[in-house]
Amino acid sequence: MSKYSFKYHPDPIKTGIFKNDKTVLCRCCGKRTDVYYEGPFYSIEDDVDYLCPRCISSGAAAEKFDGEFQDEMSTDEVSDPEKTDELIHRTPGYCGWQQEYWLACCDDYCAFLGYYTWQDLERAGIAEEIGNTYRKDICMLDFPDAKEYLKNNEGYLFRCLHCGKHYIYFDFD
Secondary structure: OOOOOEOOEOOOOOOOOEEOOOOEEOOOOOOEEOOEEOOOOEOOOOOOOOEOHHHHHHOHHHHHOOOEOOOHHHEOOOOOHHHHHHHHHHOOOOOOOOOOOEOEEOOEEOEEEEEEOHHHHHHOOOHHHHHHHOOHHHHOOOHHHHHHHHHHOOEEEEEOOOOOOEEEEOOOO
């Protein structure tokens, strides 16, 4: 895990949503940073780029630009509004083909682990588990078709913070 860890996105450098290939000025605080956000940000301003991890985790970026890192309507429901606030205002998102969706389990949002094919799931030893936790309601394919789809495409892997179950979500281009 990197030093830039978030509850719902534990390793954003590994997932590629934070870049560290150059030094930039954070659009929010104006400070130089060698780690910056390169993911979805929903705001009226469309040129909000180069956000530093500190401005994301503090909520300063979401507040300054009246924006969200995840569309609240594209999440599972949880009962605690503070968890939703943390997810949409203080957690870096991930990049999907269409609208990203954030899964929940045990009345909390899951951690986003990255982009996985079926072969990756097998190597990680969780392919069978994914077959048991698969959610047709959000992926829109029966599981045998989903498994075939994931052989050639990546899905978005999540893990419950409480029970440890893994879930996959994917969308289509």
